[in-house]
Amino acid sequence: MSAVLGSPNLPRSVAQDDSGGIGSLDPVDICLRRRFPPISPITHGRPLIGVTADLVDDQIRLRRSYARSVTDAGGIAVPLFPHPGSAAEIIPHLDGVILSGGDDPDTTRFDQPVHSAATLVAPDRQTFELELLDRLEQAAPDLPVLGICLGMQMMGLHAGGHLDQHLPDHLETADQHRNGATHPVRGRGFDGIVHSHHVQALDDPGRLDVVATAPDGVIEAVEATARRYMVGVQWHPERTDDPSTGAAVFGSFIEACRGSRHQ
Secondary structure, eight states, X not given: OHHHHHOTTSOHHHHBOTTSSBOSOOHHHHHHHHHSOOOOOOOOSSOEEEEEOEEETTEEEOOHHHHHXXXXXTOEEEEEXXXXXXXXXXXXXXXXXXXXXXXXXXXXXXXXXXXXTXXXXXXXXXXXXXXXXXXXXXXXXXXXXXXXXXXXXXXXXXXXXXXXXXXXXXXXXXXXGSTTEEEEEEEXXXXXXXXXXXXXXXXXXXXXXXXXXXXXXXXXXXXXXTSSXXXXXXXXXXXXXXXXTTHHHHHHHHHHHTTGGGO
């Protein structure tokens, strides 16, 4: 430490006071300031988007395609660790929230028995995302929200809707919705081909409005019209090649997020 303090090359702005000597800073503080300059007080210029992550084997996982899509649309993606109890502290730092895709919801939370074919999402993730939706509704109704696949299903269940837990049980065209199959969707604001990967779907959106469907009647997009921007899509826009149902979904979301913390 003495070598650092005695160095003739030590910057005056860091280590010297007006008299030319070492100021009142602690020597350890001086070293830390040299190695880790203060973070700039300038705020970021692009919307900061929290993206919920999966929890697998005690690790968080999230496809990079979400980050690429957010970046291409002009935002900055930040993975959200599914830690129950943290939603209230996280939301004020964000300009928007994406509820990402994943496994199946535990519907017992909504008084619906779980289908035997369901692969349940990690309990902490479901708890955290429901807390997010609660907090967004109660304290940040103007913060834009985009739900994707599982995210749309969680939005619908949270809004009092009902989930068809296994489309193959009764839908002849169920294979058109899973394993990366593509199919058209059409509705208010949506008209194009989508990348689909699900065996569950909302059959009742609750307080949300249905704004797009597939040709076989499966609900493909929902919206909370009372909110500034709250949209759910059943497909995966981050893996969709058609710009009208892929990049455009992120584009309209990011546009809604610009300045949302200051509304």
